[in-house]
Amino acid sequence: MSKFGVMVMGPAGVGKSTFCASLITHLQLSRRSAFYVNLDPAAEHFEHQPDLDIKDLISVEDVMEEVGLGPNGGLIYCFEFLMQNLDFLSEALDSLTEEYLIIFDMPGQIELYTHVPVLPTLVKFLSQPGALDIRLCAAYLLEATYVIDRAKYFAGSLSAMSAMMMLEVPHINILSKMDLIKDQMRKKDFKRFITPDTSLLEDDPADLARKRAGVNIDAHYADPNDKDVVMSGASFKQLNTAVANLLESFSLVSYLKLDCTDEESVAAILSYIDDCIQYHEAQEPKELPDEEYEEAE
Structure with missing residues (x-):
């Protein structure tokens, strides 16, 4: 029989572990079983x-101390080590x-x-028939506050599309931490960010603020090392327009909204995950007890 799984991904600080905890709590309340696998070798809490x-197999701290790598290099090393010891996963998940x-x-x-081929190899190992045979989907989280900064929003959306194309598994994109922007943006305005398109650049708050302040930067005389100059330059x-056009052309990225403080929101995301992995379709129909058969007759 197939197993079912979800890979919770996204940039650092978007609330992946918080979402995992909310998902586990909801599953427990719904009398469903969850098996929580931490694949972040730097996570602590x-x-x-x-x-x-x-x-329990390898940690970033040990790698940094013994091999002399930095945090990012240490993480890549940890995953390469995991790929050499996949029985660590198979022994725990097989049963x-x-x-x-x-x-x-x-x-x-x-x-x-984006460009390290470790995760596609891991996905193939987890999902290949005859072995673990896990029906996987990917849940890619992006912080909802990114919509305030168009550059961050489009950069995050591009990374989401990259992950979608790289992993080649059913994929959902999620705007997390919706509770943080309730007072910053109207629901009507937020709907525009469900699907990225170039029109969102026309009313970039940062650009509009510079225009209202009368800021006009001359690229010929500006300091190229000044971050504010670079971020406001032509x-x-x-670059942002090119990224927006790319996303709009492929039309692969759209978002679901997540508020981990709202159980209904977590339940809605779980329903999308179940749909992606075809969880309910694989469940055996439950037979009614004899007395219920008699009542039905």
Whole structure:
């Protein structure tokens, strides 16, 4: 029988572990089983203790100390080491039944989702028939506050599309921490950010603020090392426009909204995950007890 799993991904600080904890709590309240796998070798604090933790195999701190690598290089080293010791995963996951939702809490380093081929290899190992045979979907989180900064929003959306194309598994994109922007943006205005398109650049708050202040930067005389100058220059605008056009052309990225403080919001995201992995379709129909058959007759 197939197993079912979700890989929770996204940049650092977007609330991946918080979402995993909310998802586990909701599953428990719904009398469903969850198996929590932490694959972030630098994670330290958990609301729910992982059932399987990569740090029992290798940690970034040990790699940095023994091999002399930095945090990002150490994380890549940890994943390469994991790929050489995949029995660490298979021994723990092999005995799980289809009743479990296996939740993989992934690290936030963007290299893993852009150009390092480690994650596609891991996905193939987890999902290949005849072995673990896990029906996987990816849940890519982006912080909802990014919509205030158009550059961050489009950069995050581009990384989401990169992960979608790289992993080649059913994929949902999520704007997390919706509770943080309730007082900053009207629901009507927020709907525009569900699907990225170039029209969002026309009313960039940062650009409008500079125009109201009468700021006019001459690129010929401005200091190229000044961050504010770079972020407000014509080249940066052209870059954002190019990224927006790319996203709009492929039309692959759209978002669901998540507020981890709202149980209905978590339940809605879980329903999308179940739909992606076809969880309910794989469940065996339950037979009615004899007395219920008699009543039905």
